Amino acid sequence: xxxxxxxxxxxxxxxxxxxxxxxxxxxxxxxxxxxxxxxxxxxxxxxxxxxxxxxxxxxxxxxxxxxxxxxxxxxxxxxxxxxxxxxxxxxxxxxxxxxxxxxxxxxxxxxxxxxxxxxxxxxxxxxxxxxxxxxxxxxxxxxxxxxxxxxxxxxxxxxxxxxxxxxxxxxxxxxxxxxxxxxxxxxxxxxxxxxxxxxxxxxxxxxxxxxxxxxxxxxxxxxxxxxxxxxxxxxxxxxxxxxxxxxxxxxxxxxxxxxxxxxxxxxxxxxxxxxxxxxxxxxxxx
Amino acid sequence: xxxxxxxxxxxxxxxxxxxxxxxxxxxxxxxxxxxxxxxxxxxxxxxxxxxxxxxxxxxxxxxxxxxxxxxxxxxxxxxxxxxxxxxxxxxxxxxxxxxxxxxxxxxxxxxxxxxxxxxxxxxxxxxxxxxxxxxxxxxxxxxxxxxxxxxxxxxxxxxxxxxxxxxxxxxxxxxxxxxxxxxxxxxxxxxxxxxxxxxxxxxxxxxxxxxxxxxxxxxxxxxxxxxxxxxxxxxxxxxxxxxxxxxxxxxxxxxxxxxxxxxxxxxxxxxxxxxxxxxxxxxxxxxxxxxxxxxxxxxxxxxxxxxxxxxxxxxxxxxxxxxxxxxxxxxxxxxxxxxxxxxxxxxxxxxxxxxxxxxxxxxxxxxxxxxxxxxxxxxxxxxxxxxxxxxxxxxxxxxxxxxxxxxxxxxxxxxxxxxxxxxxxx
Numbered sequence: 112x113x114x115x116x117x118x119x120x121x122x123x124x125x126x127x128x129x130x131x132x133x134x135x136x137x138x139x140x141x142x143x144x145x146x147x148x149x150x151x152x153x154x155x156x157x158x159x160x161x162x163x164x165x166x167x168x169x170x171x172x173x174x175x176x177x178x179x180x181x182x183x184x185x186x187x188x189x190x191x192x193x194x195x196x197x198x199x200x201x202x203x204x205x206x207x208x209x210x211x212x213x214x215x216x217x218x219x220x221x222x223x224x225x226x227x228x229x230x231x232x233x234x235x236x237x238x239x240x241x242x243x244x245x246x247x248x249x250x251x252x253x254x255x256x257x258x259x260x261x262x263x264x265x266x267x268x269x270x271x272x273x274x275x276x277x278x279x280x281x282x283x284x285x286x287x288x289x290x291x292x293x294x295x296x297x298x299x300x301x302x303x304x305x306x307x308x309x310x311x312x313x314x315x316x317x318x319x320x321x322x323x324x325x326x327x328x329x330x331x332x333x334x335x336x337x338x339x340x341x342x343x344x345x346x347x348x349x350x351x352x353x354x355x356x357x358x359x360x361x362x363x364x365x366x367x368x369x370x371x372x373x374x375x376x377x378x379x380x381x382x383x384x385x386x387x388x389x390x391x392x393x394x395x396x397x
Numbered sequence: 398x399x400x401x402x403x404x405x406x407x408x409x410x411x412x413x414x415x416x417x418x419x420x421x422x423x424x425x426x427x428x429x430x431x432x433x434x435x436x437x438x439x440x441x442x443x444x445x446x447x448x449x450x451x452x453x454x455x456x457x458x459x460x461x462x463x464x465x466x467x468x469x470x471x472x473x474x475x476x477x478x479x480x481x482x483x484x485x486x487x488x489x490x491x492x493x494x495x496x497x498x499x500x501x502x503x504x505x506x507x508x509x510x511x512x513x514x515x516x517x518x519x520x521x522x523x524x525x526x527x528x529x530x531x532x533x534x535x536x537x538x539x540x541x542x543x544x545x546x547x548x549x550x551x552x553x554x555x556x557x558x559x560x561x562x563x564x565x566x567x568x569x570x571x572x573x574x575x576x577x578x579x580x581x582x583x584x585x586x587x588x589x590x591x592x593x594x595x596x597x598x599x600x601x602x603x604x605x606x607x608x609x610x611x612x613x614x615x616x617x618x619x620x621x622x623x624x625x626x627x628x629x630x631x632x633x634x635x636x637x638x639x640x641x642x643x644x645x646x647x648x649x650x651x652x653x654x655x656x657x658x659x660x661x662x663x664x665x666x667x668x669x670x671x672x673x674x675x676x677x678x679x680x681x682x683x684x685x686x687x688x689x690x691x692x693x694x695x696x697x698x699x700x701x702x703x704x705x706x707x708x709x710x711x712x713x714x715x716x717x718x719x720x721x722x723x724x725x726x727x728x729x730x731x732x733x734x735x736x737x738x739x740x741x742x743x744x745x746x747x748x749x750x751x752x753x754x755x756x757x758x759x760x761x762x763x764x765x766x767x768x769x770x771x772x773x774x775x776x777x778x779x780x781x782x783x784x785x786x787x788x789x790x791x792x793x794x795x796x797x798x799x800x801x802x803x804x805x806x807x808x809x810x811x812x813x814x815x816x817x818x819x820x821x822x823x
Contacts, residue, residue, distance in 0.1 A: 120505075121404075121503040121504060121505055122504060122505050122506060122507075123493075123503070123504040123505075123508070124501060124502070124503050124504075125490065125491070125493060125496065125497065125501060125502040125503075125504070126496070126497070126501045127496050127497050127498055127499055127500070127501075128496075142533070142536070144533050144537075144538055144539040145530075145533035145534060147539075148529055148530045148533045148539075149530075151526075152519055152522060152526075152530060155521075155522065155526070156519055156521045156522060159521040159562075160521070226516075227516055227517045227534065228494070229489075229494060229512075230494065230512045230513040230516040231492070231494070231510060231512065231516045231517070231534055231535060232492055232493035232494055232508075232510070233534060233536065304421070304425075305422070391495070391496035392495055392496050394489070394494055394495040395412060395413075395495055396413075
């Protein structure tokens with residue numbers, strides 16, 4: 112029996128090249144269960160066989176804050192716009208940590224998962240997205256710490272208000288997530304063949320914190336000649352806006368926020384193109 | 398009507414050898430420069446055939462070259478070939494782990510590939526958690542895993558350990574669990590690389606059985622790579638033989654297997670010691686001959702087969718032996734004969750000198766098929782001097798016999814002495 116099968120339909124076509132921007136977002140959605148499980152795995156596996164478990168999420172920011180209070184507050188005597196120094200540093204550290212952890216983890220997507228990617232296909236984008244999500248949970252936990260410090264300051268008589276601005280915080284975090292995802296996938300695509308960027312990234316992130324108003328307020332730089340460096344940093348306005356919404360202090364201008372949003376869109380777009388190009392053959396060169 | 402579910406057209410895959418560094422950066426820049434001007438990749442032209450044993454002068458090799466084939470729905474296809482023939486590369490391309498350099502693959506239906514057991518297993522997570530994780534990596538939805546959970550645990554036989562981290566598992570248990578997850582995937586096409594090498598024979602059998610069910614019972618398509626010819630023969634109905642990245646043969650599995658067997662041994666029925674190596678008991682020449690004494694490696698079941706060995710003892714030897722072994726094409730050891738069993742005095746002393754021996758394999762002993770000859774010399778239970786596994790011969794069925802016995806399998810020909818006592822009871 113011969114049926115005319117000139118217009119055969121194939122479910123899948125494997126070809127050497129794809130369109131410039133083909134992210135299989137539909138596939139990513141199909142694999143959402145996997146994404147959830149990766150998040151769970153990251154979270155559960157990290158503190159297996161530790162006694163303190165998730166408490167470690169608190170210890171790191173607490174110790175960093177103490178160090179900042181000592182170095183920037185007591186030694187360098189940098190003012191904190193009238194906010195309690197502990198609260199000021201902790202808020203900066205919380206949002207910065209989210210960025211740096213997301214960036215470093217997503218940027219090693221291809222290299223550290225090569226053993227899985229080399230053996231089974233699933234949309235590669237699942238990996239960096241799940242990293243962003245699991246860091247989001249970590250951020251949520253650290254928010255608990257931040258809120259308890261705020262409650263403590265409130266009881267001490269500090270002026271802490273719950274305002275409508277709090278509703279903007281998720282958007283700010285989304286902006287942060289977008290920038291870290293974008294930068295992360297750009298770097299992960301660039302590092303599959305030549306690892307140089309990975310070496311660079313470690314201290315870029317470290318130095319980047321000093322170019323971002325984490326340990327000092329942006330207003331402190333007013334009139335200083337090198338302020339443009341900090342202004343160029345797309346994260347500056349994000350951190351400042353975060354403090355402004357949460358604590359009511361900070362320098363936020365619409366243009367700088369717009370700059371950050373445009374930066375995020377561009378870096379996500381470039382990242383998507385590079386990632387899409389790399390994911391097909393990176394197994395041969397990783 | 399059967400339907401084509403996998404269609405591979407002009408598929409090629411090129412790999413670059415050597416290190417990645419400034420040299421490869423220069424090539425990358427050159428390639429980018431060509432693509433900016435709309436030209437073809439200059440390095441695609443200079444790839445060499447992938448033969449790992451020879452030294453080439455190009456940094457690029459073709460791991461697969463112009464592969465074309467179609468696979469029908471419900472086929473169980475065995476992919477065979479020597480190490481480095483391109484089998485795993487082909488499976489990688491089919492399971493989308495890496496993209497081809499040129500050509501295309503078209504697929505109908507969901508593909509589940511099992512290139513390795515336990516991909517993504519996290520050592521710190523329990524068996525239960527890993528079943529869900531691994532299932533999701535292989536493309537199953539959570540609900541699907543939940544529905545099959547009991548079945549998976551039962552198949553793996555690790556119920557007692559299901560809440561223990563998998564790093565505490567024995568390697569066998571680990572593999573059992575991992576295969577169990579993959580075996581319960583609901584996919585139209587199943588791709589399996591040689592993964593059953595671990596695990597005990599009972600479990601291997603179980604896996605093969607499961608894969609057999611998948612292809613025969615459920616009408617799903619299976620692609621299977623293995624070096625175990627026995628399991629390929631058992632499971633597959635058609636085969637693809639790869640060699641140095643190109644297809645050597647496709648078709649019915651037994652034909653392809655036979656081709657592979659004869660390919661992997663020299664076609665000549667004569668082996669001579671070319672290396673002039675000088676062991677205390679050196680085998681210098683092996684030949685396979687027919688009754689009339691001329692070299693041959695194609696016999697009928699009714700032929701006597703003569704295996705002639707020439708050897709030189711360079712010193713007086715005690716407990717020395719020369720042994721002839723016959724193996725089947727799929728590796729089973731059929732028989733072995735030693736010269737000392739016919740000449741027990743050789744055990745006490747084998748005097749220095751030249752020896753030649755002839756072993757006659759009687760007619761109607763071996764069934765049709767391909768057999769290989771392995772000849773060894775050594776001191777009993779102490780030392781092996783030589784072990785030569787180079788020659789092969791094939792036995793075919795005579796036309797007159799064919800009618801009755803051609804369909805009978807097994808290594809030993811069903812000879813007269815083995816016949817049934819036939820009685821009819823009322």
